[in-house]
Amino acid sequence: MKKIIQLEELAMFLLSIYLFSQLNFAWWWFLVLILTPDISMIGYAFGNKVGAITYNVFHHKAVALAVYVFGLSQQNEIIQLAGLILLGHSSMDRMMGYGLKTYEGFKFTHLGKL
Numbered sequence: 001m002k003k004i005i006q007l008e009e010l011a012m013f014l015l016s017i018y019l020f021s022q023l024n025f026a027w028w029w030f031l032v033l034i035l036t037p038d039i040s041m042i043g044y045a046f047g048n049k050v051g052a053i054t055y056n057v058f059h060h061k062a063v064a065l066a067v068y069v070f071g072l073s074q075q076n077e078i079i080q081l082a083g084l085i086l087l088g089h090s091s092m093d094r095m096m097g098y099g100l101k102t103y104e105g106f107k108f109t110h111l112g113k114l
Contacts, residue, residue, distance in 0.1 A: 005094070006094075009091045009092075009094040009095040010095055012061075012087065012088075012091040013092050016085075016088030017030065017088065019080075020084050020088070023077045023080060024077060025077070025081060029081070030085070030088070033081070033085045034088055034089055034092070035089065036085060037059060037085065037086055037090070038058075038089075039058075040055045040058035040059070041054075041055060041106075042054070043055060044106060048103055048104065048106075051101065051106065052101040052102060052103050055101045056101055058086065059090045059093060059100060060090070060100065061086075061091075064083050064084075064086035064087035064090055065083065067082050067083035067086060068080055068084055068086075068087065069083070071083055094111070097111060097114070098111070098114070099111030099112075
């Protein structure tokens with residue numbers, strides 16, 4: 001089952017790259033921005049609950065898709081880019097076994113303990 005999930009996440013990561021290629025940005029922007037959602041880990045400086053909430057907002061695929069679709073509806077490529085970075089980053093994390101966090105601490109995710 002783990003391999004199937006990793007393949008599914010790889011497909012979503014590749015989709016984010018493909019959709020990015022349809023935007024009018026240089027390719028290196030994807031590389032520069034792909035790790036920016038991890039800034040959400042700063043929330044852990046304020047405790048496990050705040051950390052889990054901030055981390056999960058930046059790593060939730062529904063949020064990523066909502067941002068991307070909003071960007072499409074507004075014909076705003078910067079907002080679309082933000083949504084694709086969130087989607088690509090979340091998929092990349094899931095491929096490596098990092099999931100959404102629980103209030104127990106950073107090492108506790110919806111995919112199991114790290």
